[in-house]
Amino acid sequence: MGAASDARYSKRMSEVKSKTAKFVMEKADPSCQISFICKGHLVCTIEPKLLSPRKLSQSASMPTEINWQNVLPRNSSFDVLNLRGSMTPEFPQSLIRPSRLPSDLLSTNSNDVFEVRSLQEPSLDSQGSTHEQDTIAGVCAKLQAALADVTKYGVRFNEEICKREKSEMNQALLIKKDEETISALIKEKQEMEFLHKQETKMFRRQLDLLQEENKKFKEERDIAVKEEALHKQKINMVQNQLGLLQEENKKLQKERDNAIKEAEELRGSAGRGSHVSFSEFLVLDLQQATKNFSNSYKIGEGGFGSVYKGFLHNTMVAIKMLHPQSLQGKPEFEQEVAVLRTMRHPNLVTLLGICSEKSALIYEYLPNGSLEDRLACQGGTPPLTWQIRTRIIGEICCALMFLHSHPNRIVHGNLKPENILLDANLVSKLSDFGISRLLMETNSNTLVYHTEYPRGTFAYMDPEFLSSGELTVKSDVYSFGITILRLLTGKSPIKIAADVEDAIETDSLHLIIDKSAGDWPFVQAEQLANLGLRCAQVRKRKRPDLENEWKLVESLMQTASLSVSPSFTSQLDDKGIPSYFMCPIFQEVMKDPHVAADGYTYEAAAIKDWLDSGRKTSPMTNLPLSHQELTPNYTLRCAIQAWLLKHS
Ligand SMILES: Nc1ncnc2c1ncn2[C@@H]1O[C@H](COP(=O)(O)OP(=O)(O)OP(=O)(O)O)[C@@H](O)[C@H]1O
16 A cells, blocks of 8 residues: 655655554454555555454454545555455465556556455354354455455556556657747748758858849940930931921922913913912922821822822822822823813812922812712712712812813813812812823814823723723813713713613613612602713714703702702801802802802903903902803802892
C-alpha cells in the first residue's frame, strides 16, 4: 500500500508517512506481509510474524474488521492496491507474492494485484473451531468487499494514469511537431533571406540600369527640345515668308485681274474673253482645299482625271484634275475653259476658276452628283419621281437652246446623263464641255464642226456624226432624245429608240415606263416618248429644232406642276415671292425672263433698255459684258407661270 502521497516522496524515505499507512501498519494482522510504496518505490515492508497456536486462535477469533473504505479517505492520494484473500493466523512468506512490480500497476488489468492466499489451519476443537470459522468467513467476506472496492479504485486509477500518459505522449508528439515546424520555418526563413538578398542585388542592378537609361533619355530629350525649338523657329520663318508670298501673290492676282479688265475694256464688246468672276488658283490653294488631294476628298474619276471635293475661299467646290499623262486632256481642258468662262446659265455648271500649273478646273460643287448615278440610285438614293424627271428634261432642253443660240454657236457634243449634274434641289446643270465645239459657218450656210475622229459616248452619239464626222446642233438633239427615253424607261441607252418604237406600235408603252418614278400619267408619258423618238431620228434632217418643241416641253412641265423648282421657292422675299422670279432691274416678277452675257436673268424689256442706253457693263457685277445677245430663260418663265397659276 502507499506509504505517503507522491509529493512527499524522497530517496531517503524509509518509513511510512501517511496516517492511514501508520494505522494499517499498527492494526494489520501480524500474519500479513505488507509492502509500502511511494511514487513507485518500495519504502518498507512489514514481515509476517508466526503466531503461537493460542495467539493464532485469538487472532482467529478476533475478527479483523477493517473496512478499508471507511479507513481510507476517498480522495486520498494514498493508494490501496487490490488485496484478495483472507486473513489467516499463519501467513507463510512463500504464499504472498507480488504479481507485478508497483510500476506495472499502471496496467488496467484488474488481475494485476498482490494476491494474498490464506491457508485454513485445522481447528483445535470442534465447537470453538466452528465459531472461529464463522468469524473468519465474515471477516473474509468484508475483506473481499473491501478488496473489490480497492480493485475498482485501482482500475480507475490505472485509467487515469493511462489518460495522462496518452496526453503526455500527445504533448510530446505535438512538441516534436512544433519543433519540426519551427525548424522548417527557420529553413524557409533562411531561404527567404537568401532570395531576398538575391532580389535586392538584382533590383539594385536594375535600378542602376534604369538610372543610366533615365540619364540618357534626359540627355536625348534635352537635345530633342533644342531641336524642336530650332524647328519651330524655322517653321515660323517659313510661315512668315509664306504669308509674305501669299500677300504678294494676291497683289499680283489683283494687278493681273485689273490688267485683264483694262485689256477687255480696250477690246470692247468684240472681246470674247473672261468677263465673269473667274480666278486662277494656286496649287497650294488646291492642296489646302483637298487636304493634299486626300482620297477621302475624291468624289469621282473620269476619262479626264480625278475629281475632288474641297473648300476654297469659303465655297464648296469640285476640282477636276487632269491626268498628267493624258494626251487628249490638255486640248479638252483648254476647250472647257474657253467655253465655260464666257458663259453663265442656270442650267450650265459654273466654272469658278482654273489652276493652270496643274491643269485643274474648279467648279461650283453639286452635291447630288450625276443624273446617271441618281437613275441607278447609287448609294441608296431614292428614285427620281416622274415630276423631277420631266423638269430635268425641260431644264436640259433650255440649256441646249441657250448653247445653240449663243453668239458662239456651241454644240455640247457629249450629252448624256453622266454629264448632267444635280444641285442640292435636284436642279440639273450641264457639265463636261471638253469635246464641245464652236461651230463654223460653211459655204452652204449651215453651222458645222468637222472632224475625222468623232468622239463621244457611242449609245448617245449622233449616227450621222459618226459616219460623216460632221458635228451640228442636231447631234445634241439626238443625244437629248436618247436621254429623254432613258429618263422615261430607266433602260440602257443601247437600242432604246427601237424598243420604245416597238412598244408604241404594239400598244405596250405602259409596260416599259419606269415604275420607280411613280404613276406617270400615260398621256404625258406618251408625249415624252414621241418627243424622244423624234429627237433620236437616225436622219438629222428629220430631227426637230428644239425651239419648235419648247411649247410642248413647257406644257409638260406645267402639267407636272414641277416648274416651281425647290431652288426657286427656297429663297422667298418679304412678300413670299421667290427672289429668283424678280427682275434685278425692275424689282418685279418677270413675265419674259432673258439671260444676258453675265449669266444673270432679267426682264427682257428692262435689260434691253439698259443696253439701248449705251451701257456695256453688267447691271449685277459692273463688269464689261462680252456681248449684247439675250437668250430667253424658258425654264424660269415656265416656273414663274406655274407659280402664278398656283397663287392666283
Ligand atoms: N461640279 C461637280 N460637283 C459634284 N460632283 C462632280 C462635279 N463635277 C464632276 N463631279 C463628279 O465627278 C464625276 C466625274 O466627272 P466628269 O464625268 O465630269 O469627269 P470626266 O473626267 O470629264 O469624265 P468623262 O469620262 O465623262 O470625260 C462625275 O460623275 C460626278 O460624280
